[in-house]
Amino acid sequence: MFITNREKTILELLIKTGGRHTSLSIATYLQVSVRTVHRDLKKIENSLDRFGLKLKEKENGSLYIDGSDEAIFKLVQTLSRVEPLDLSVKERKLLLFLNLLRAHDPLKTGPLAKDLSVSVTTLLAYLDDLADWIGDFGLEISRKRGVGVQLGGPESAKRKALGNFFLFYFNEELIEAIFQLSGTDQESEKLILHYFKPNYLIEIEQTIKKNIGKMYAELADSDYVGFMIQVCITMQRCESGFPLTEEDIEDEWSGKMEAFPLIEKISDVFAEHLSIALSEREKAFLAVFLKGSRLQNAESVYYDSVITGKAIKKLIQHVSQQLKVDLTDDFSLFQGLMAHLEPSLFRIRKNLSSFNPLTEQVRTQYPVLFSVTASSLREVFKQIEFPDDEVAYIVLHFGSALEQRKQVSEVHTLVVCPTGIGASKMLATRLKKEMPELSSVEIASIKDMGQMDLENFDMILSTVHLPKQKIPCIFVNPLLSKENITEIHATMEQSAKKKIRPVYFSQNKENVSKRRPERKFHTLDDLMEEMDASERTIREILKNFSVTQVPNAENMEKSIELMVDHMFRRGLIRDADAVFQKLMVRERMAGLGIPETNMALFHCRDQSVKTVSFQIAHSDRHFALRGMDGRNVNVSNFLLLLAPEHLTLVQQEVLSTISSSLVEDSESTLIFASANEKIIRAKMEETFYQFLLNKFSKD
CATH class of the missing domain: 1.10.10.10 (Winged helix-like DNA-binding domain superfamily/Winged helix DNA-binding domain)
Incomplete structure (x- = not known):
């Protein structure tokens, strides 16, 4: 053919x-x-x-x-x-980029143009475009008459630039290729997108699938693809004789990151199955990349991110004030921003670029919200410059929260949206608004879709092209354009008569809260169950709370050990040694000292913890600990937040309330740092009182 x-x-x-x-x-x-x-x-x-x-x-x-x-x-x-007889412009630019990456010496423009089947003039134009692209990554293309063209810059920057080039120009092709990997011949020598070895991608995907959920929170779909291809790029570059050098990565990152155990694990598998052994430097590079990835579920957010949580609350306040819409008590928005902003801040600080295919459309479709969000970010995060791609992601979160306030009904469809948390929520809420005749909506990643019974749905809406499905599958824009809505209505006219039951609903606009989206409970039992769960969690924390004095402690470790033993004797945990070791591992991963206070927040989830509990240990001595901002903090108050391995959403909300209240304002900080149990308990009761009011009362 x-x-x-x-x-x-x-x-x-x-x-x-x-x-x-x-x-x-x-x-x-x-x-x-x-x-x-x-x-x-x-x-x-x-x-x-x-x-x-x-x-x-x-x-x-x-x-x-x-x-x-x-x-x-x-x-x-x-x-x-089939291989087309010609190549697209973006494919020729990719091949040009790959040729420059593979070359140890300068390349002559004449032979290079001949290899790409273009004129020298066209090649020079491609080089100009490519130079503009890679300039953002600290790379440059040198051109010398009589010598040739050569790509210059750090190896780490070359890998990041190549990964982003694939994501920007070949995002859909990548996702489709990965989706179809299971049916690929592992012995095939045909490269995917002129670069990736199929057997490498298959091994990488299988290894990540087996380990990602066990050792690290699930990635958002877009970052899952980004991480997967970055692993493949790293392996193929190492294999081709292009290892990282000392200038590519800081030695202190290695072994001290939360993501490092996963990289160690998957590297062992690659060494065994593919005979490619990654150096410690290569592992550290991938650990940094993984650390900067967004989480798939808001519930996966660690509840101890005190400083980030405080900043996010300020951000929501700023946006609310400028839009004159109160979003400050929208916990779903807070959770979503926590899930996104922690890795986002890490990416920005480590100069890890983030690709967002929706940036220009978000800026065009929501100009006011984009401007307000950008100015609020500058106000709250004064020392950090957010690129437009990151701003656009955050706009999607706020847009999702605003859309939910307009939500009028439910739909019955599967949304496959690998563009991130905010985008998927926005698509779902737009559907609820535009398609009231549908009865439910469910969001799934491409990874989850393969394990679902699709016959339970009447249609699939996807933001990427999917292989042919048994039920209607429509390719849509994550922001749901007018053309998409027309297309969905046309499809529903053909299939809704047989599959979808009519749904009747009514809405009294006067009853809709002006301050927050109305909470959805299917039955009275659902509402009462959540109220009971919230009450039980709060009562348990208040019942077990205490401030314990640990005089004459030799060091920080001894203070924590004494506190854990105290909790063991009270019957709050089953295995004191397991909890202590986990707390120490967490402290080595990242700083726990709260900046500008004498407090450190230690925490862990472990199967030996019987119930959520919050304790404070006060020492008569100060110990220097690494703070959450990387600087040392003199600590005399050790705050312990312990939880079982598996947390419900209600427990997650309550624990987030505690950690965020620690630095809510200067008065709160002084109270928690006072080591006065009576005053601290009163503060916690006040905090939980406001939490319950916001969660269940109507304005």
Whole structure:
């Protein structure tokens, strides 16, 4: 089968979105004239004849491929193997980038242009574009007459630039390739996107799947793909003789990061299965990259991020004041921002770029919210400069919270949205607003989708192209454009009559809270159960709370050990040694001292902890501990926050309330640092009182 790159793209569009594209929409998508599309369609008809298929047109001008499922499946298989006769511009730029990365010496422009099947003039234009792209990563392309062109810069920057190039220009192709890896021939020598070895990607995906949930919180889908390809790039660069050097990574990062145990584990698997041994420096590089990744679920956020939590509350206050909409008691928004901002801040501080394909659309569609969010970030995080890609992600979180206030009904569909937490929430709430005839909505990642019974859903909405499904599957924009809504309505007209029950609802706008989105409880029992759970958790914490004096302690470790023994004697934990060791491991991973106080917040989750509990140990001596901001803090008050291995969402909310109240204001800080049990208990009671009011009362 001999086709051009454009013909292949048109065929793929007709297969994946058959019946919804016209010649005009295809021309718009490809940025060519309608006449050019008509010329390509003539050639495509000849190609389809070989498979017993026909290209047909509906009354409304939309095109579709007519024929048996078997013939269409055979066409899909053939397209997956066929190499177009020409290459797209972005593919030629990728090949140029890869040639520069692989070269140890300067490359001559003449032979390089010949390899890419372009003129020298076109090659120079490509080099200009590529130089602009890599400049943001601290790389440069040197050009010397008579010598050639060469890529210069640190190896770590080259890897980051290559990974971001793939994510920016080939995001959908990457996700689709990874989605289909299970059916790939592991012995195949055909590279994916001209670079990735299939057997490496398969091994990496399987290893990450087995270990990511056990040793590190699940990644957001977009960061899962980013981490996966960065691992593959690291392995292939090492194998090709391009290791990291001393200038690429700071030695002190190695072994001291929360993500490092996972990297150690998966590196051992690669050494065994692929015979590629990564050095400590390479492992540290991947650990830094993983540390900067966003979490998949807001519930996965650690509840001890006191400083970040305080800053996020200020951020929500700033945005609320400027928009004149009170979002300060939206805990879902707080959780979502915590899940995103902690790794986001880490990425910015370590100069790890973050790619956001929606930045320009977010800026265009929500100009006011974008401006307000950007100015609020500058006000709250004075020492940090947020790039537009990061601002756009945060805008999606606030946009999601604002959209939920307009939510009027439920829908019945599966949303596959690998663009992150905020984007998936926004898509779901837009659906609830625009499609009241549907009965429920569920959000799933591409990884989870493969394990779900899709027949329980009436349709799938995905922000990336997916292989053909048994039920209607529509490719949509995460911000749900007008065209998407029209497309969804058209699909529902065909299938809703048989599958979807009509849902009747009413809404009295006067009863909707103006300050926060109305909480949804399916039954009275649900509401009472959550109230009971909140009450039980708070009562348990207050019952077990105490301030214990630990005089004459030799060091910080002894103070914590005495406190843990005290809790063991009270029956709050089953294994004192296990809890103590876990607390020490956590302290070595990152600073626990609260800046500008005499307090340190120690915490852990462990199966030997019987119930959530909060304790304070007061020492008559001060010990120097690493603070949460990296600087040393003189600590005499050790705050212990312990929880069972598995936390409910209610327990998560209550614990977050404690940790965030520690530095809520100067008065709160003084109270918790006072070591006065009576005053601290009164403060906690006041905090929990406000928490329950915000959670369950109506304005």
